[in-house]
Amino acid sequence: MKIGVKILPRNEVLDTQGRAVEGTLKAHGRAVNQARVGKYVQLDVAETDQAKALAKAKEIAEFVLYNPLIETFELEVVG
Amino acid sequence: MKIGVKILPRNEVLDTQGRAVEGTLKAHGRAVNQARVGKYVQLDVAETDQAKALAKAKEIAEFVLYNPLIETFELEVVG
Incomplete structure (x- = not known):
């Protein structure tokens, strides 16, 4: 099953890009x-x-994909 | 209205990350x-x-956000 992980900079962080x-x-x-x-x-x-x-993807996202200090993430089921 | 643009490397392209x-x-x-x-x-x-x-986001994505040679994109309505 494909899970999409959307990672965005936190609002408080300067998003230079x-x-x-x-x-x-x-x-x-x-x-x-x-x-x-x-x-x-x-x-x-x-x-x-x-x-x-979703639980596995969340665990992986928290393990390596996102930096909680400066980013937030959302999961979605792709199919 | 917020539109999300999800950009991924094409399957034929080596996705090093x-x-x-x-x-x-x-x-x-x-x-x-x-x-x-x-x-x-x-x-x-x-x-x-x-x-x-969605039409405006598509136009913007094609204008600067993605490289059609190596990437594909999808739009989603966020809210």
């Missing part, structure tokens, strides 16, 4: 209210049960 | 079938209509 994207879009007449840039990791875990797959 | 994550997880007894690492961008666009917000 997001600012860069905002600046570029503004300079090209495509301004947005806000842009935040993070990471997306898709894990194909060997579980068929959705709850178990 | 994904391989690194797979290796690390295997070395720590948390092996997965596959890990793919990409980017996640959350755009807060000034549109209240969902279809218009």
